[in-house]
Amino acid sequence: MKEYQTITEVSGPLVYVETDEPIGYDEIVEIETPDGEVKRGQVLESSQGFVAIQVFEGTEGIGQDASVRFLGETLKMPVTEDLLGRVLDGSGNPIDGGPDIVPDERLDIVGEAINPHAREYPEEFIQTGVSAIDGMNTLVRGQKLPIFSGSGLPHSDLALQIARQASVPEEEEAEGEDSEFAVVFGAMGITAEEANEFMEDFERTGALERSVVFMNLADDPAVERTVTPRMALTTAEYLAFEKDYHVLVILTDMTNYCEALREIGAAREEVPGRRGYPGYMYTDLAQLYERAGRIEGREGSVTQIPILTMPGDDDTHPIPDLTGYITEGQIMMNRDLNSQGVTPPVNVLPSLSRLMDDGIGEGLTRDDHGDVSDQLYAAYAEGEELRDLVNIVGREALSERDNRYLDFADRFEEEFVDQGFRTSRSIDETLDLGWELLSMFPKAELNRVDEDLIEEYYVEDAASEEEAAAAD
Amino acid sequence: MSQAEAITDTGEIESVSGPVVTATDLDAQMNDVVYVGDEGLMGEVIEIEGDITTIQVYEETSGIGPGEPVENTGEPLTVDLGPGMLDSIYDGVQRPLDVLEDEMGAFLDRGVDAPGIDLEKEWEFEPAVEEGDEVEAGDVVGSVDETVSIEHKVLVPPNSEGGEVVSVESGSFTVEETVVELDTGEEIQMHQEWPVRRQRPTVEKQTPTEPLVSGQRILDGLFPLAKGGTAAIPGPFGSGKTVTQQSLAKFADADIVVYIGCGERGNEMTEVIEDFPELPDPQTGNPLMARTCLIANTSNMPVAARESCIYTGITIGEYYRDMGYDVALMADSTSRWAEAMREISSRLEEMPGEEGYPAYLAARLSQFYERAGYFENQNGSEGSISVIGAVSPPGGDFSEPVTQNTLRIVKTFWALDSDLAERRHFPAINWDESYSLYKDQLDPYFEENVVDDWSEQRQWAVDILDEEAELEEIVQLVGKDALPEDQQLTLEVARYIREAWLQQNALHDVDRYCPPEKTYAILSGIKSFHDEAFEALDAGVPVDEITAIDAAPRLNRLGTTPDDEYEEEVEEIEQQISEQLRELY
Numbered sequence A: 001m002k003e004y005q006t007i008t009e010v011s012g013p014l015v016y017v018e019t020d021e022p023i024g025y026d027e028i029v030e031i032e033t034p035d036g037e038v039k040r041g042q043v044l045e046s047s048q049g050f051v052a053i054q055v056f057e058g059t060e061g062i063g064q065d066a067s068v069r070f071l072g073e074t075l076k077m078p079v080t081e082d083l084l085g086r087v088l089d090g091s092g093n094p095i096d097g098g099p100d101i102v103p104d105e106r107l108d109i110v111g112e113a114i115n116p117h118a119r120e121y122p123e124e125f126i127q128t129g130v131s132a133i134d135g136m137n138t139l140v141r142g143q144k145l146p147i148f149s150g151s152g153l154p155h156s157d158l159a160l161q162i163a164r165q166a167s168v169p170e171e172e173e174a175e176g177e178d179s180e181f182a183v184v185f186g187a188m189g190i191t192a193e194e195a196n197e198f199m200e201d202f203e204r205t206g207a208l209e210r211s212v213v214f215m216n217l218a219d220d221p222a223v224e225r226t227v228t229p230r231m232a233l234t235t236a237e238y239l240a241f242e243k244d245y246h247v248l249v250i251l252t253d254m255t256n257y258c259e260a261l262r263e264i265g266a267a268r269e270e271v272p273g274r275r276g277y278p279g280y281m282y283t284d285l286a287q288l289y290e291r292a293g294r295i296e297g298r299e300g301s302v303t304q305i306p307i308l309t310m311p312g313d314d315d316t317h318p319i320p321d322l323t324g325y326i327t328e329g330q331i332m333m334n335r336d337l338n339s340q341g342v343t344p345p346v347n348v349l350p351s352l353s354r355l356m357d358d359g360i361g362e363g364l365t366r367d368d369h370g371d372v373s374d375q376l377y378a379a380y381a382e383g384e385e386l387r388d389l390v391n392i393v394g395r396e397a398l399s400e401r402d403n404r405y406l407d408f409a410d411r412f413e414e415e416f417v418d419q420g421f422r423t424s425r426s427i428d429e430t431l432d433l434g435w436e437l438l439s440m441f442p443k444a445e446l447n448r449v450d451e452d453l454i455e456e457y458y459v460e461d462a463a464s465e466e467e468a469a470a471a472d
Numbered sequence B: 001m002s003q004a005e006a007i008t009d010t011g012e013i014e015s016v017s018g019p020v021v022t023a024t025d026l027d028a029q030m031n032d033v034v035y036v037g038d039e040g041l042m043g044e045v046i047e048i049e050g051d052i053t054t055i056q057v058y059e060e061t062s063g064i065g066p067g068e069p070v071e072n073t074g075e076p077l078t079v080d081l082g083p084g085m086l087d088s089i090y091d092g093v094q095r096p097l098d099v100l101e102d103e104m105g106a107f108l109d110r111g112v113d114a115p116g117i118d119l120e121k122e123w124e125f126e127p128a129v130e131e132g133d134e135v136e137a138g139d140v141v142g143s144v145d146e147t148v149s150i151e152h153k154v155l156v157p158p159n160s161e162g163g164e165v166v167s168v169e170s171g172s173f174t175v176e177e178t179v180v181e182l183d184t185g186e187e188i189q190m191h192q193e194w195p196v197r198r199q200r201p202t203v204e205k206q207t208p209t210e211p212l213v214s215g216q217r218i219l220d221g222l223f224p225l226a227k228g229g230t231a232a233i234p235g236p237f238g239s240g241k242t243v244t245q246q247s248l249a250k251f252a253d254a255d256i257v258v259y260i261g262c263g264e265r266g267n268e269m270t271e272v273i274e275d276f277p278e279l280p281d282p283q284t285g286n287p288l289m290a291r292t293c294l295i296a297n298t299s300n301m302p303v304a305a306r307e308s309c310i311y312t313g314i315t316i317g318e319y320y321r322d323m324g325y326d327v328a329l330m331a332d333s334t335s336r337w338a339e340a341m342r343e344i345s346s347r348l349e350e351m352p353g354e355e356g357y358p359a360y361l362a363a364r365l366s367q368f369y370e371r372a373g374y375f376e377n378q379n380g381s382e383g384s385i386s387v388i389g390a391v392s393p394p395g396g397d398f399s400e401p402v403t404q405n406t407l408r409i410v411k412t413f414w415a416l417d418s419d420l421a422e423r424r425h426f427p428a429i430n431w432d433e434s435y436s437l438y439k440d441q442l443d444p445y446f447e448e449n450v451v452d453d454w455s456e457q458r459q460w461a462v463d464i465l466d467e468e469a470e471l472e473e474i475v476q477l478v479g480k481d482a483l484p485e486d487q488q489l490t491l492e493v494a495r496y497i498r499e500a501w502l503q504q505n506a507l508h509d510v511d512r513y514c515p516p517e518k519t520y521a522i523l524s525g526i527k528s529f530h531d532e533a534f535e536a537l538d539a540g541v542p543v544d545e546i547t548a549i550d551a552a553p554r555l556n557r558l559g560t561t562p563d564d565e566y567e568e569e570v571e572e573i574e575q576q577i578s579e580q581l582r583e584l585y
């Protein structure tokens, strides 16, 4: 293999090299500094006699005296079932002191798009045990459902709760352990503290055994973050589509990933898109998020829960915005609910699961699920809206009907959403709780629910119970 | 795209940057299709400057490097037209995704080309001409049964000189076999090719006067689209663009549906592939797939093919229009198409216009929508293409370039609203902001075919909703109970208009499709509640008692009442409302 000592320019994460042979686009490069350190990079642009390289591990120490080797292949992830239980760095090298990884295959990390014709529509209900999700924004196997959070909010706790509790109810009874998920965890630029939180939980619950952990921490090279999720997803696809696992992929924090993209774009002096992020960020993110799903004729599945922190809690910021345009819904964390002590602080109104409708109902969850969730939404939205008004005119100025909606909104948050990070509710418990709350209203008010279902599930004495409680 | 092209010249790759490749020593013209690299990836020439030819590549370019060959076909990007396009799903350059799956498995590999229509399959050709007939470009020379729903007409190619038929076949033929021969020596097959970026010729564009009946109450009732019209659905993520587009694809009374998933989700296309063969076309009762052609270039598929998928789709649409069919084309989402243009433009280092989009964005958008219309075809038949484009504005902000440039062209605007979506008011179409410029020209149709006071009743609903909007501003300050009783009653009526009429659950087996007669009937029911209630109020009945009657909430269930029961149900509700109210005074 030819070595070049022809670096002409180093700029931010980029290195420009003159070459005298054709170099493939996206190819992997090793750069060795005079003191023997080897860094890896990738060809971003290849022209006759000249290439631009993006270096993953930071360009410190690289100068014109460094030597450059082109490996003649694109970046690969060595995969094997033995990765389960292992902790790797952001580029896929073991950091847990365990044995070397003997790969079964080495797969291109860019991954190929799943042919839409080969996909199977996801519709198997995953019970996360979290009412705000199961009841109102149901997750299904093969879905990509991100958590939109803000800095300082307990999104990690929610992600861990899901990883711990997620199961597919029917199979649980039939085959015991089979319904458990393998977890692929990809950390990008999170703090060591956050990372420890995850690791401790994985170890304590024994989840580590069925997990593959990729760690790129805050003080690891930023550019490596563009590789980490691809390594994680390549591993997930392998486990799902070749080894029949149901894989849950948690990626955190996508915001750091996007910052890294921005950094590279800026270094390349590209025309920036909105707020300085590259114009191709939609496509780039789609190439990650679309790597979720089910494939006809294969046993396994890839379910993705990416986490992102919205800069300034602003969901129109390009990172959450572009994500929302690609994923199949979103779970929104809310700062006000968090300060009220609601855990998990999920605001169900702007949350959404687009694959919910096909994953719920008779034979899947329960016949009343769709209607109950519709009605809970409508009622909570109405109560929420009235809260603004009540601040101005006071409760007395509102009708009895309006007051009931206000009470409902309070109880919905306190009883339905605020369940704590340690409670796991079955879907029946969640829906029954929903009925208890809905039964605060007269039947005629429940216009989103089928009349037969009202007859079956309405809790007749709920209204009077509540009045009695109020009288105390 | 068929594969048989001869190679006219070969050059060499000079540089590779994502989907953009430059080549030297290549004799080429703009928009020529080329094969790039050792693997022969399909691309299209998009710029020529001196000896340097710039190419957008329709497949992933990882590992491709300088020095590899580039072969020119000397032909522009074309689609294969002929029987077999319905019930198909294509990528952005018309490669059948089922064929690709057979050849390369579940993941999309590269370097595989496949014709857009099956060249081997035999079709039963039924001639429509005889020896000695004179035919011209566009004339129908015969037909085949393409699907249970659609008779595929075999046309003289649009650029033919025409001539006298000297021989005509009848029976089973493949699309490549000659079925008609003219005295000019021209041989006509069932297979044509057409360059995607060029509009297929017609005689003239006419003013549309017929609605594209959508089965969606808010659309047919308030903001109707014409057959041959254009519509835009802008909205933030999760507001209902795709659900609305899919509802139209399922229920609109078009003959042919071309559904383009442009840079959106894989699962959404899978959903269509799984659902459409099962769902009946409300007009014919046949499976929906029998009238549908799908084009799927999802967000993770190559960006250059996303740029071309819109053209592939509309060219296929035009071909069916030429047969005299009414075609409805949905593009979800035109923003992703615009972004593909932006991405390629920026790789070319073109001077960026607004928000980095190329300066020709507006021109491309209007060229696309201009291909919609109600046309007199070359063969004298009339056909239409209605185009409905979803727009995905960043941050849901409609002031951005794609939304704004689209609004300047389209005549129907269905504005989706995140507030409504959050409240689960679906379809989340904002009735204040949306409009249809076809409304007046379509009224005669509705009045003749549905009911004679169609437009009056619509105006009544619009007035109530306007009044509600004004009153809501006061309510925000003082609460509802502070309003005079008549105004409180108006709010109650408006609530029924919103909940029982405007809202429509696309996921409910009955509610998802509402024929115009039912759209009218539900509103009539609400209007009779209005009329009776105001009489009661005039007679001194307190508003609380009026709104408490239990017959009125039944209006909210009319949407889900089956088509053969709603008339009776409306009558019954009206009668009960009347009885219950009259008991109060």
Ligand SMILES: Nc1ncnc2c1ncn2[C@@H]1O[C@H](COP(=O)(O)OP(=O)(O)OP(=O)(O)O)[C@@H](O)[C@H]1O
Pocket (backbone or CB within 6 Å): A324, A325, A326, A352, A353, A354, A355, B235, B236, B237, B238, B239, B240, B241, B242, B243, B244, B264, B392, B426, B427, B428, B504, B505, B506, B507
């Ligand atoms: N008419 C409707 N009836 C019932 N539900 C609806 C309706 N319209 C939208 N929804 C709900 O809203 C969700 C989001 O709708 P949809 O996927 O069409 O949004 P979108 O505007 O296409 O978003 P994106 O831009 O991200 O693709 C759906 O999954 C569905 O739950």
Ligand SMILES: [Mg+2]
Pocket (backbone or CB within 6 Å): B241, B242, B243, B264, B332
């Ligand atoms: Mg959509």
